[in-house]
Amino acid sequence: MTVRFAVTGLVASDLAASLAFYRRLGLVFPEGAEDQPHVEAALPGGLVLALDTEETIRSFLPGWQPPVGxxxxxxxxxxxxxxxxxxxxxxxxxxxxxxxxxxxxxxxxxxxxxxxxxxxxxxxxxxxxxxxxx
The missing domain is CATH 3.10.180.10 (2,3-Dihydroxybiphenyl 1,2-Dioxygenase, domain 1)
Structure with a gap:
């Protein structure tokens, strides 16, 4: 079995603002992504940039808090x-x-x-x- 790096995930405190930022850099997210808890943009070479809301992370890690600093x-x-x-x-x-x-x-x-x-x-x-x- 081969392990491959495939996804970079970011947690967004304001998903709409993050989508606007990364769209300005040319990334393509699905229409209506602002209303989703998890969205992905395909990157060259088969990689993916994933954005999750803080609420999504807390749904499976209830004590999660954003890093400080x-x-x-x-x-x-x-x-x-x-x-x-x-x-x-x-x-x-x-x-x-x-x-x-x-x-x-x-x-x-x-x-x-x-x-x-x-x-x-x-x-x-x-x-x-x-x-x-x-």
Whole structure:
């Protein structure tokens, strides 16, 4: 038997806000997902991003409480270009999401920025920088 990584799950305190955030990054969730206790978006390579409401988690873990102290997980979205990193960052900050790190040309060769989703999870936006001479 082979074990494969297949799903990243996030707990959403406000599912509608989380869906709006991740839809702005291009993820596709079913229509009417805002009214569901558990929703999934297919990702490239066969992976899945699952969002559950806090109530859903408490339905099988009655004592569950959100972690204290900020972000719970870190995700990274690859953009098509450095300019798209800037545009997505500005778009998300403009609608009220916390910009943790403004876009910059990182020494490891990427345009890189970090925003927080509605639950404080870090979401990195990145794109490879052009190689000098290209």
């Amino acid at each position: 900020g972000g719970r997980v870190s995700l990274a979205f690859r953009c098509d270009s450095p300019a798209e990193v800037d545009a997505r960052y500005e778009e998300l900050v403009a609608v009220g999401h916390h910009g943790e790190l403004k876009p910059w040309d990182a020494f490891w060769g990427q345009r890189y920025a970090v925003v927080h989703d509605p639950d404080g999870n870090e979401v990195a936006l990145f794109a490879p920088l052009p190689v000098r001479g290209e």
